[in-house]
Amino acid sequence: MMIGSAAVRRDEAGRFCLNDLHRASGGERRHQPGEWIRLGQTEDLVEELAKSADPRSYPIDTRVGRGGGTYVARELVYAYAMWISAAFHLQVIRAYDQLQAAPAGPSALVALDDPATLRGLLLTYTERVESLQARVHHQEPQVRALQQLSGADGAFNITTAAKMLQIKPRQLFAWLEQNGWIYRRAGSRNWLAYQPRLNTGVLSHKAIVTSGSDDVQRVHEQVLxxxxGLTRLGELINREQLGWTPADHTRGQQLAVPA
Incomplete structure (x- = not known):
């Protein structure tokens, strides 16, 4: 989709890149996608869309690395654009209408009549298959470990989860905050999980009792x-660099904190 001279990417599920939309809107700091994602009304909208969404196509998806960004369903694109301004909202609506009205490309049958085109398509397809097979072979141990872990009991504090994902804890805290998983209330040092993340079961809360210098016991919630959730993070945060092994899975279960 083109908005002015800016191209807005789409992922394989048809979701649009919010980061591209942010740049197309002018790129103001106050309009960063993370600020909009943290709004209560955004959480409610995502939750409503998730009820009727295809399980394979969640309304919002965030990925890192090459081609990364936050990708959202069309309804969320409209909501984000409206949050920025009425003018940008109208610009996005017109861009989407233009995208839908664009004529389809050349007929596949016409292309296959050309021997050179057919040969090129077959070569490209073969290269893609070989590349995918290599990636599947490389990722098989990681995928198997993540699948095993997804069925395990218990939960992990964020520092432990970061160690298991082989990234620094401060990087995971920053990622979770920027992508609408956790937040802090004004004046508080404690992290809390956004309600949609609790509803989908990727995060949970645990009550922690602490004693201050005045010997008064206080109860606060810890995000787990x-x-x-660890499986989902493993898919989102550059799985190719995780290097999971069966030993990692065993160690992870030993570190598990009962939910």
Whole structure:
């Protein structure tokens, strides 16, 4: 989709890149996608869309690395654009209408009549298959370990989850905050999970009792990453660099904190 001279990418599920939309809107700091994602009304909208969404196509998906960004369903694109301004909202609506009205490309049958085109398509397809097979072979141990862990009992604090994902804890805290998984209330140092993340079972809360210098006991909630959440993070945060092994899975279960 083109908005002015800016191209907005789509992923394989048809979701649009919010980061591209942010740049197309002018790229103001106050309009960063993370600020919009943290809004209560955004959480409610995502939750409503998730009820009727295809399980394979969640309304919002965030990925890192090459081609990364936050990708959202069309309804969320409209909501984000409206949050920025009425003018940008109208611009996005017109861009989407233009995208839908664009004529389809050349007929596949016409292309296959050309021997050179057919040969090129076959070569490209073969290269893609070989590349996918290599990636599947490389990722098989990681995928198997993540699948095993997804069925494990218990949950992990964020520092432990970061160690298991082989990234620094401060990087995971920053990622979770920027991508609408956790937040802090004004004046508080404690992290809390956004309600949609609790509803989908990727995060949970645990009550922690602490004693201050005045010997008064206080109760606060600690955010835990569930086994399901750890699996999801493993898929989102550059799985190719995780290097999971069966030993990692065993160590992870030993470190599990009962939910």
């Amino acid at each position: 990453v569930t086994a399901k």
